[in-house]
Amino acid sequence: xxxxxxxxxxxxxxxxxxxxxxxxxxxxxxxxxxxxxxxxxxxxxxxxxxxxxxxxxxxxxxxxxxxxxxxxxxxxxxxxxxxxxxxxxxxxxxxxxxxxxxxxxxxxxxxxxxxxxxxxxxxxxxxxxxxxxxxxxxxxxxxxxxxxxxxxxxxxxxxxxxxxxxxxxxxxxxxxxxxxxxxxxxxxxxxxxxxxxxxxxxxxxxxxxxxxxxxxxxxxxxxxxxxxxxxxxxxxxxx
Amino acid sequence: xxxxxxxxxxxxxxxxxxxxxxxxxxxxxxxxxxxxxxxxxxxxxxxxxxxxxxxxxxxxxxxxxxxxxxxxxxxxxxxxxxxxxxxxxxxxxxxxxxxxxxxxxxxxxxxxxxxxxxxxxxxxxxxxxxxxxxxxxxxxxxxxxxxxxxxxxxxxxxxxxxxxxxxxxxxxxxxxxxxxxxxxxxxxxxxxxxxxxxxxxxxxxxxxxxxxxxxxxxxxxxxxxxxxxxxxxxxxxxxxxxxxxxxxxxxxxxxxxxxxxxxxxxxxxxxxxxxxxxxxxxxxxxxxxxxxxxxxxxxxxxxxxxxxxxxxx
Numbered sequence: 348x349x350x351x352x353x354x355x356x357x358x359x360x361x362x363x364x365x366x367x368x369x370x371x372x373x374x375x376x377x378x379x380x381x382x383x384x385x386x387x388x389x390x391x392x393x394x395x396x397x398x399x400x401x402x403x404x405x406x407x408x409x410x411x412x413x414x415x416x417x418x419x420x421x422x423x424x425x426x427x428x429x430x431x432x433x434x435x436x437x438x439x440x441x442x443x444x445x446x447x448x449x450x451x452x453x454x455x456x457x458x459x460x461x462x463x464x465x466x467x468x469x470x471x472x473x474x475x476x477x478x479x480x481x482x483x484x485x486x487x488x489x490x491x492x493x494x495x496x497x498x499x500x501x502x503x504x505x506x507x508x509x510x511x512x513x514x515x516x517x518x519x520x521x522x523x524x525x526x527x528x529x530x531x532x533x534x535x536x537x538x539x540x541x542x543x544x545x546x547x548x549x550x551x552x553x554x555x556x557x558x559x560x561x562x563x564x565x566x567x568x569x570x571x572x573x574x575x576x577x578x579x580x581x582x583x584x585x586x
Numbered sequence: 587x588x589x590x591x592x593x594x595x596x597x598x599x600x601x602x603x604x605x606x607x608x609x610x611x612x613x614x615x616x617x618x619x620x621x622x623x624x625x626x627x628x629x630x631x632x633x634x635x636x637x638x639x640x641x642x643x644x645x646x647x648x649x650x651x652x653x654x655x656x657x658x659x660x661x662x663x664x665x666x667x668x669x670x671x672x673x674x675x676x677x678x679x680x681x682x683x684x685x686x687x688x689x690x691x692x693x694x695x696x697x698x699x700x701x702x703x704x705x706x707x708x709x710x711x712x713x714x715x716x717x718x719x720x721x722x723x724x725x726x727x728x729x730x731x732x733x734x735x736x737x738x739x740x741x742x743x744x745x746x747x748x749x750x751x752x753x754x755x756x757x758x759x760x761x762x763x764x765x766x767x768x769x770x771x772x773x774x775x776x777x778x779x780x781x782x783x784x785x786x787x788x789x790x791x792x793x794x795x796x797x798x799x800x801x802x803x804x805x806x807x808x809x810x811x812x813x814x815x816x817x818x819x820x821x822x823x824x825x826x827x828x829x830x831x832x833x834x835x836x837x838x839x840x841x842x843x844x845x846x847x848x849x850x851x852x853x854x855x856x857x858x859x860x861x862x863x864x865x866x867x868x869x870x871x872x873x874x875x876x877x878x879x880x881x882x883x884x885x886x887x888x889x890x891x892x893x894x895x896x897x898x899x
Contacts (some may be wrong), residue, residue, distance in 0.1 A: 360771065361769065361770035361771075362770045362818075362823070362847075362849075362850060363820045363821065363822055363823065363849065364822070364850065364852055364853060364878040364882060365853075365882075366770060368770070368817065373815055374815075375815065381737060388656075388755070399609065400607050400616075402610040402611060402842075403818075404815065404816055404817045404842055405815045406817075407817040408818070409610075409817065409818025409820060411820055414878075414879055414883075415882065415883065415886060418879050419879065485816060485842060486611060486612060486613045487613045487615065487816065487841045488719075488842065489722070489726065490612055490613040490614045490722050491612065492613055494816075498792070506756055531723070546589055546862045548612070555713075558865060
């Protein structure tokens with residue numbers, strides 16, 4: 348990765364009456380994600396109280412402002428000014444988070460399917476999932492749902508043809524090159540490989556999430572006893 | 587404790603305020619009153635804070651019993667309102683006494699009515715807002731819609747001017763809508779012929795319309811871009827999925843999405859759309875961001891001017 352030589356490129360586009368989109372190179376890449384993270388911090392500092400919300404994703408930032416306090420002209424000028432401070436830098440600036448996972452056929456009903464499809468053992472699926480440090484690229488779909496990338500190409504699996512009506516809270520899942528932990532019970536079409544006892548979204552706690560965009564996540568295998576000791580539940584997981 | 591008891595919750599009654607802001611990065615949506623101008627009128631008539639907690643009653647059927655002296659106002663959709671069986675005017679402040687029963691009938695114009703009480707309902711906010719988002723289980727009373735037997739705390743109030751909004755200033759629902767749209771996002775990926783078709787032809791509201799978004803049916807339009815990295819979705823964004831039928835994304839929208847968007851509907855018009863029932867005909871018309879900004883500022887000036895002229899009954 349180039350270090351600070353070329354200025355990062357971006358594109359500023361209208362989104363709505365009080366919203367602008369900041370686009371970086373449209374690809375899933377840790378360096379792009381690091382720019383997104385930096386841009387969010389600069390925008391929060393520059394727009395301060397004129398801001399309604401800032402929403403980062405893989406390679407873009409949605410900026411929403413209060414139209415009764417400011418306007419498009421002023422916000423565009425402020426954004427352009429903020430972006431002059433943007434630097435290509437070390438992409439690993441977020442915090443490191445370890446998430447324990449109880450991988451098993453009991454807790455991960457699609458493990459066997461992945462192993463069979465890829466012609467590898469279940470143990471190898473589990474090993475390969477743990478071998479990578481994942482980046483939090485985006486949070487969305489549901490409160491606390493963190494999109495982590497990228498999964499070992501060998502483990503890449505399409506979404507299920509028919510989504511499950513009920514995926515339990517804590518389900519660790521794979522879809523294409525991404526992996527995630529379901530923060531709450533919901534319908535879902537990702538391939539389930541285990542259960543994580545850590546709450547990904549807890550409205551009663553501050554912060555409500557153990558991770559934010561830009562953080563690095565590693566999964567660490569635990570056994571059933573440890574999973575239960577950490578407060579994990581198999582009964583009611585409905586698998 | 588002073589307040590109101592829910593005798594009947596009606597079809598869908600939710601505690602709301604202006605919405606939950608600054609929490610999109612956690613994946614939390616905005617929520618808030620779907621017809622914000624009507625909701626704000628209910629609070630204004632009562633002299634409440636602009637963000638005071640009120641009830642959004644969709645379709646109707648809500649019944650409350652007061653257990654202390656207070657004042658109420660109901661705005662938004664047109665429906666029969668009665669207090670102890672006596673018909674009461676909408677868009678107006680009414681006094682209620684302990685034991686009084688407030689009853690909202692079924693809507694006959696529009697979809698969502700707003701019931702506010704003097705001082706607002708006292709509800710503990712979550713992530714800075716009381717707005718109930720059922721999909722997330724956040725806000726309201728334990729993330730739920732109102733249910734029979736719920737108790738809504740409110741301060742007793744014994745003196746308040748009986749203001750009402752003159753008929754001429756009340757919004758008209760159940761008509762053909764023209765939704766003003768600021769082009770943006772992937773607008774350039776829609777060829778000009780597709781954009782012309784989008785603005786020249788009418789669309790109809792389908793039954794797939796809820797607090798997340800309104801799916802429309804009409805002339806299909808196509809983007810030249812099909813694959814998109816998921817990105818932030820703002821209020822009023824018009825998403826065009828592969829079937830070419832637009833979806834206007836509203837208060838409870840998912841925060842991220844990967845379908846192309848042609849732009850976003852002006853918030854003032856989103857509020858009218860939120861009152862539209864299935865079958866309502868509508869057109870889109872493009873406006874510049876400057877026109878949008880003017881419209882918002884003028885709406886604020888107009889509301890303030892009307893408020894200063896209100897007289898007590």
